[in-house]
Amino acid sequence: MRIEIWADMVCGWAYIGKRRLEAALADPAFDGVPVEVVWRPFRIDPTAPARSAPLEEALADPAVDTALRVCAPGLSPGENRARVSEIAAAEGIGPRWGAAWRASSHDAHRLLFLAHEHGGAELQNAVAERVMRAHFVDGADIGDRRTLAAVAAEAGFAAGAALLETDAGEDEVRELLLIGKARGVTTSPTIVVGDRALAGAQPAEVIREFIARGGHRRELPDEVERLRHAEALLDRRDPLGSLVLLRPLLDAYGDDRNVLMLAARAYFASAQLGRARATLERLVGDTPDDSYARHLLGRTLQRQGLAEQAVPHLSMAAAMSPEYD
Incomplete structure (x- = not known):
């Protein structure tokens, strides 16, 4: 079974969704079921500058306010951050929580794509974990390639640093963003199994039931x-x-x-x-x-x-x- 997670590395709900998906897959019902979890790119803030800015300063920008609402429809960025912080603590993510930078996630998505290309889903998942931990727990700037190089090395993807200095993954990530839009992905995270999608970081039991129902996507050329x-x-x-x-x-x-x-x-x-x-x-x-x-x-x-x-x-x-x- 392939599970796709369309998500942005700078969306706190994506990190929470990862934990909840892991809890769902730990259910004995999935013992012996081959599962591949693949991360796909989504951008909640496509206008984020190439050079990161302190998040507290960026939040004063109305454009940032609008972008962050994609991650949590119906909540202001302040309300969203408070709620995410509480839920993250409950999910065991921490002890500290809170991004410090408004960072472009484009290179982070390139790193995830390249990790999958070079090491498969397991390596990609390890990179995703460390990228989000760096952003939300360590307060690091994941828009900086030096940060991503260190993250890649920690995840066992030493080749990632050199690849990021090339244009590797550029076209593929941009195409995947378009494909996500074409498939109707509108929020981070969105979990996709076959032709079925579950939007948002739903509770683990909801994710478990969603996955258990499976899904078929007709293979086309x-x-x-x-x-x-x-x-x-x-x-x-x-x-x-x-x-x-x-x-x-x-x-x-x-x-x-x-x-x-x-x-x-x-x-x-x-x-x-x-x-x-x-x-x-x-x-x-x-x-x-x-x-x-x-x-x-x-x-x-x-x-x-x-x-x-x-x-x-x-x-x-x-x-x-x-x-x-």
Whole structure:
């Protein structure tokens, strides 16, 4: 059984969720059941600066207030910190509790991804434990690569320090963040088993019952799953994210009509009208009776200020499909 935890290393609930998941998995019902726990990235504060700032100063920034509410909907950052501190103590995390820095977690997520790539789920879990302990218990700055290097060494991932000084994991982490968004992950932590998700650091008994029910996720070819995620991002009004996921498909399957149509829609939605027009003209040339492609081409030409060129395409689309009239 694979359990995914989509979480941010700077979210206190993620650390509490880790403890509660461990307690849930300690239930005798799971004895002998092979379980793999994999950490996936989520950002509650994507605007955190590359250079960390003291948290007390950062909390005065309204943008930080808004970001931290993603970690605890309905609570102010102050209320959340007080509640998390009490619960963390009850879960045995401590003795001291409290982050000291507003730190970007991007490199921490890279470190976790690389740990999984080099040593699997067990090493990744050890790194996750030490990263969150450094942030919440030791008050260390996990936005500093020197801190992460020390954390990696403590976890048995000595190669992590050198890898962080390269661009290793950059693209993969950014793609995983987009995939999480496409799959509907909106809070930290979110535990996923198969096609089922449990949002928040729920009590251990709730997590145990959730895991016991299992979950099946249909295995699809990587290309098909990537296309579906790209389409989901477009539906979630993130055309630029959609294009990031589409890029490998455009490189490898640039003649595939489904790939080209989704790219055209994303170009149009992101106001890349020149690229949208070129792609749609190709699609219309290949399949003149595609009413949607003609309609979108006409709308693209309109937005480019080419009303006369747009009319024939819009008229033909309306004649073929009345909903475009």
